Amino acid sequence: MLDIKFIRENKDIVQAGAKKKRVDIDIEKLIALDDTRLKELKEVEDLRSEINRVSIDVANSKDTALRIQLIEEMRTVKEEIKIKEEKLKATVEEWQKMMLKIPNIPSVDTPEGPDDSGNQVLRSWGEKPQFSFTPKEHYELGKALKIIDTETAAEVSGSRYAYLKGDLVLMQFAIIQMCLDILTNEEVLKNIATNSGISIIPKSFIPVIPPVFIRPLVQVKMARFMTPEEHYMFPNDDLMLIGSAEHTLGSMHMGKIFEEKDLPIRYAGYSTAFRREAGAAGKDTNGILRQHQFDKLEMEVFSLPENSMQEQNFLVAIQEHVLQALGLPYQVVAVCSGDMGFPDNRQIDIETWMPGQNKYRETHSSDSTGGFQSRRLNTRVRRSDGKIEPVHMNDATVVAIGRILIAIIENYQQVDGSIKIPEVLRKYMGGKEFIK
Numbered sequence: 001m002l003d004i005k006f007i008r009e010n011k012d013i014v015q016a017g018a019k020k021k022r023v024d025i026d027i028e029k030l031i032a033l034d035d036t037r038l039k040e041l042k043e044v045e046d047l048r049s050e051i052n053r054v055s056i057d058v059a060n061s062k063d064t065a066l067r068i069q070l071i072e073e074m075r076t077v078k079e080e081i082k083i084k085e086e087k088l089k090a091t092v093e094e095w096q097k098m099m100l101k102i103p104n105i106p107s108v109d110t111p112e113g114p115d116d117s118g119n120q121v122l123r124s125w126g127e128k129p130q131f132s133f134t135p136k137e138h139y140e141l142g143k144a145l146k147i148i149d150t151e152t153a154a155e156v157s158g159s160r161y162a163y164l165k166g167d168l169v170l171m172q173f174a175i176i177q178m179c180l181d182i183l184t185n186e187e188v189l190k191n192i193a194t195n196s197g198i199s200i201i202p203k204s205f206i207p208v209i210p211p212v213f214i215r216p217l218v219q220v221k222m223a224r225f226m227t228p229e230e231h232y233m234f235p236n237d238d239l240m241l242i243g244s245a246e247h248t249l250g251s252m253h254m255g256k257i258f259e260e261k262d263l264p265i266r267y268a269g270y271s272t273a274f275r276r277e278a279g280a281a282g283k284d285t286n287g288i289l290r291q292h293q294f295d296k297l298e299m300e301v302f303s304l305p306e307n308s309m310q311e312q313n314f315l316v317a318i319q320e321h322v323l324q325a326l327g328l329p330y331q332v333v334a335v336c337s338g339d340m341g342f343p344d345n346r347q348i349d350i351e352t353w354m355p356g357q358n359k360y361r362e363t364h365s366s367d368s369t370g371g372f373q374s375r376r377l378n379t380r381v382r383r384s385d386g387k388i389e390p391v392h393m394n395d396a397t398v399v400a401i402g403r404i405l406i407a408i409i410e411n412y413q414q415v416d417g418s419i420k421i422p423e424v425l426r427k428y429m430g431g432k433e434f435i436k
Contacts, residue, residue: 001099001376004034017105020112020337030098037095040088047081100220104372106337107346113336119349120336125320126329128353129411136417137356138409139287142168144417145435148288159285160277160292164405167435171408171421172295172401174428176270179297179322179398180207183268189318196317200310205268205299210248212271213239218251221376223343232274245269246395249300254377258391260384264303264311268398271296288402289361297398304381305371308392309346312368315396316348319364322398325424328407329353331360343369352403356410363403366396 007014011027018025054074106112111120129135142148147168153161164172182188183205190202214222215238219231224247232241242248249269258265273296284290299318303311316332323330335347346368351360371390374380381391412420419435426433 001372002102002104003371003375004099007031007102008034013105014102017337018103020106021103021340021342022114022338023101023103023342025098025102030095030102033091033095033098037088037091040084040091044081044084044088047077047084051077051081100223100376103342104345104369106340106344107368109334110340110346111334111336112338114338116336116339118336119339120334122332122334122348124329124331125324126327126353128329129355131355131413131415133415135355135410135413137287138289138354138406140356141409141413141417141419142287145419147435150287158292160290162288162291164288167429167432168405170429170432171425171435172405174425175326175399175401175404176297177428178325178424180268182318182321182325183207183266183299183398192317192321193314196313196320198310198314198317200307200314201264203264203266205266208245208249208267208269210242210245210252210269210271212242212248212274214242214247214251216240218254219247221254222247222250222373223376224341230276232276241274242271243275244273244395245271245296245298246300249298250373250393250395251377253302253379256379257388258302258379258381260304260381263381263391264301264307266302267300269298269300271298287406289406291402295401297401299394299396299398301394302374302379302391303394305389305392308368308370308394311392312346312348312366312394312396315366315394316350319350319366319396319398323350323352323364326404326408326422327424328404328411330363335365341367343367343372345370345372352407354407354410356413361403361406363400363407364397367394369393369395 350364
């Protein structure tokens with residue numbers, strides 16, 4: 001969430017930012033409610049101070065009659081405090097609900113637009129492959145090679161599930177191992193930063209396998225996918241399934257205080273993710289592009305505020321390094337205000353070329369949330385001078401397995417229907433060169 005002091009001092013900016021994100025808020029109503037909150041809080045604190053003062057007088061008084069009188073006055077004041085505390089509690093609850101509805105403000109370099117039509121391509125890399133035949137889509141190739149089976153999965157689990165088999169499974173774990181080798185090698189990370197002109201501490205990522213369940217209250221603090229239409233909910237257990245490893249990586253340090261010298265802290269979390277895809281009825285139903293269950297390797301970074309932008313640029317550079325290593329053509333896209341996430345102040349996506357579909361499809365996202373999530377999570381940093389403030393948080397995809405497999409299958413397909421294995425993965429697959 002945004003700092004209430006910042007909101008009060010920059011209400012026009014906050015209102016305009018919400019409008020750009022197509023979120024309807026009433027800043028004047030929030031500020032009026034905050035005035036009420038502060039007034040009621042002061043009244044309660046003044047009465048508590050009065051109780052403390054009278055308690056000292058009672059303890060020091062030797063006059064029995066006076067003590068009885070003071071004790072009776074304290075009882076009256078305590079009853080008044082109880083009434084005012086209940087009133088304050090109701091005000092604070094309403095205030096918190098309004099605060100949670102205010103989105104993060106888009107960065108100054110975020111394009112303004114109503115939806116994905118306003119997104120802007122920043123740069124592209126790689127040559128689109130040329131085929132002597134009409135390229136097929138991944139699900140046709142996967143079915144013929146017996147490495148993707150959605151028909152059996154539909155009988156067992158329903159639509160939007162799949163069995164991955166044989167060499168495609170080996171390829172999945174080859175990709176994960178390749179990425180972990182990159183993320184845990186400080187020399188490689190240093191070279192990625194240097195080649196991209198980015199100034200960061202080349203500190204490696206800590207691999208994590210996080211829980212796939214999260215408490216709804218914690219998910220609210222993360223400000224991600226908070227509706228039953230998006231998530232698989234289990235009310236009886238007060239749990240929900242995550243839609244990305246980011247959800248349980250970003251919340252790892254809620255209520256904690258980092259020391260300045262320990263930042264940045266970088267995590268690489270591998271998990272299965274779950275999404276209802278309720279709003280995607282009829283879209284991309286073939287194959288493994290849009291599934292209810294899929295695997296991802298995700299990055300999460302906690303950094304000092306002044307390093308936040310460089311950290312996001314670094315995450316994007318890592319994403320590009322992975323795609324270049326795999327030899328997959330892509331374009332980097334600045335996501336516009338109307339298409340970006342609620343907690344994001346800057347969002348960069350990468351779309352990878354899918355020749356079977358003859359289009360670029362989103363495969364990666366990088367979200368800078370600044371202090372928005374950390375303020376909700378109460379995750380802070382203690383500066384060397386003793387000052388405590390919210391840390392800044394960044395998250396980004398390393399690989400979304402289904403979509404990266406699709407990109408490889410379609411870009412590396414051969415005339416005989418086989419799939420050429422990217423050279424960088426072969427050492428993880430026993431030297432195999434083709435999936436046949």
